[in-house]
Amino acid sequence: MTQRTAKPIPQKPDARDDADERAFLAAYDAAEFPHPSVTVDVAPITTADGALHALLVRRTEHPAKGRWALAGGFVGMKESLDDAAERVLATKAGLSGIFLEQLYTFGDVNRDPRTRVISVAYYALVDHARLRRAQPEKGEVVVARIDVPWEGEAGGRVLALDADGCELPLAFDHADVLGLVVKRLRGKLDYAPIGFQLLPRRFTLRQLQEVHEAVLGRDVNKDSFRRSVLARGLVAATGEMEKDVPYRPAELYRYVNPDRARES
Amino acid sequence: MTQRTAKPIPQKPDARDDADERAFLAAYDAAEFPHPSVTVDVAPITTADGALHALLVRRTEHPAKGRWALAGGFVGMKESLDDAAERVLATKAGLSGIFLEQLYTFGDVNRDPRTRVISVAYYALVDHARLRRAQPEKGEVVVARIDVPWEGEAGGRVLALDADGCELPLAFDHADVLGLVVKRLRGKLDYAPIGFQLLPRRFTLRQLQEVHEAVLGRDVNKDSFRRSVLARGLVAATGEMEKDVPYRPAELYRYVNPDRARES
């Protein structure tokens, strides 16, 4: 899912230190001091109608009851952060097997009224049709348009809007999280192959361009976009053509991992 | 320090919901389930002799006693992550008032042999002279050369070397943390003003170029580097000149915040 995985820690073969360390660990009491709660919050993101959209879940319990939130949940004691994010995405948003990456960890003292909660935020990228079909095990979800009033490239104050353009009230600091998602995606789009994650496996170059425009929030030059995408060798033509379009159909492309080892 | 700060959550003025939520919060017991420990680990980074260096502290206690680690500590219950990082940097590394930014959160289940520990990693950028002078309240520190065997742009397996080129054994997953620091710095260097953080307030363009070369791990073209730095308006000439150099002295420049609001 991400490039971070634990490597076994090579232990120095020193018998005295080993016994010493075992004794220390046996006496260690993790409950000696109070610990904060740790949650993961996942923002499932897609593009549609030239804008970024996110799946939000309605909170049925306090705190922030009735507001809209990211898919979140507490991290289990025997569960890595990545695993927790995957689980939350599957149970709270009904999505599995999609691109998922850690974003940032939010740890201000009063960000949750219950108690001290530190939240590790993730974003998930998925094509629009799949996000529309997503149904969680229970609860109400909405695919909200994420509106970032233009503040340079920053991605500042964020609004979530429903299909009628009405603002959806967001829970906790989730507006901040979504703002940072937008900023991160804008920053990564140029050098990381993330646009493909927002499309079905086969796509036209125009669709890819529209994804880029939706993420960046501005038009991109058609000619140089096509040139640079093709020149970088990130896509391969399939020979198939678009169907059921009222104009000349475009060729379908697919994403190719250029040299096997690519950053996630 | 970073751009993330809590905004007050606007509460819907609904009297019944309010009372409802107060009752819920009063009954909430944060200790109902076991919680992981949360730490911050800070990597103080500088450049010297054409390479990245990091300040490491020797562990005097188990676990990983005797090994070298980042400056770390547990996050207090009434302390934000950023505040915790600042405190740890001041007490464990003897550095304050320098650039500090969150990197990534490491949460694999067995990354610490004591118990479940989730670590929010930060990096701090400081000029070389200042890092050399850093003295923590107690404990032994070293400024280690960080050696990243070339793996494309990735920043992979990492070695920490002392002044004699001997490998310093690293504690926990801190080699992974340092690898990600290098990768992040290489990625940000081109578009974020972080090179300046690794230099004193006044510096020559050659010094800035040497910083870029140390971070990127490769030579950069002198002419176009000077051109692009000057064209972007990120630096301003001071009129002062370098002193005590055995060749023609270069002009000293300083970093200028181009239009007030710049990302951190």
Add this chain to the structure above:
DNA sequence: TGAATAGTGTCTATAAGACAATATCCC
């Protein structure tokens, strides 16, 4: 045939790399 978009070719402006020439310091 007309509307709409796909796809190609060419020209230009801009940025990056290469290289040469001159300037300025210390020894």
Add this chain to the structure above:
DNA sequence: GGGATATTGTCTTATAGACACTATTCA
């Protein structure tokens, strides 16, 4: 003066944007 680096200027090359033109589909 000699050695070293700073600084400026010019030429070449790669890339991005602009624009024109042809191609292909459906209505």
